[in-house]
Amino acid sequence: MSLRTSHPESILSETDIHDILRNDRRRRVIECLQDHRREVMLRDLAEEIAESETGQTPAPRNIRDSVYISLHQSHLPKLDSAGVVDYDSDRKTIRLCRFARKVDQYMEVVTKYGVSxxxxxxxxxxxxxxxxxxxxxxxxxxxxxxxxxxxxxxxxxxxxxxxxxxxxxxxxxxxxxx
The missing domain is CATH 1.10.287 (Helix Hairpins)
Incomplete structure (x- = not known):
């Protein structure tokens, strides 16, 4: 049973948020979804994150595949169970959910120029x-x-x-x- 369906919003504690945000890929998932502001396909998300991590467009296939697998097996289920994203593993689609607002408060402390x-x-x-x-x-x-x-x-x-x-x-x- 996921956190989203079984607990009120106040359950997502500061510790949970820090646990979510301590991983670069999970932070990048949230940032990408914020940028798109719509449902995103897993394949597209994996490609975007792989390109971000490698600085290459397109990223090497083995990196894209590695990102895809880690998102599918680990990061997206974790974000889904916390209620930050809605991950449909059958359709391979991801979109932001209500807890993204709470998590975003902890992400937006620095301007894009590196100054808080x-x-x-x-x-x-x-x-x-x-x-x-x-x-x-x-x-x-x-x-x-x-x-x-x-x-x-x-x-x-x-x-x-x-x-x-x-x-x-x-x-x-x-x-x-x-």
Missing amino acids: WASYYRSLGTMALFLVVLSLTGVPLVSAIDPLVFASLFLALIAGSTLYQLWTRRWLYLSHFE
Whole structure:
């Protein structure tokens, strides 16, 4: 019996999530499905992951086969039983499910540039505060600009960054998983 059908959503613990995400292939499965936002065939998913792992297009056949087998026998059943994906082993199709939202919270801590969102926002806030203080204390060149301009500029940057972050993860907020 799978976790999805026998337990409420709160059962997927932080430990379970970390166990799911500690494997590169399982993380890549979730990322690929997020990118596609639709049901994906196992063969296509295995090819995409093999290409990602090898950096070759197409990936060597033995690597594609190895990825296919490990996904089919190990990773997809684990993600399915946790309720992160719905894996139909007969039809060989995979799609994201409701627990993907909970798991995604642990995946999306770093921007695509390698900086955590927390560090990014902290840096913006620190720079804004620094420039406002310099402007208020009369430091040449900086004090020529009204502190309200600095504050407004950085608030706009923070708002724009937040909208970007929400837009790139919109599938979490708009999708209705089973």
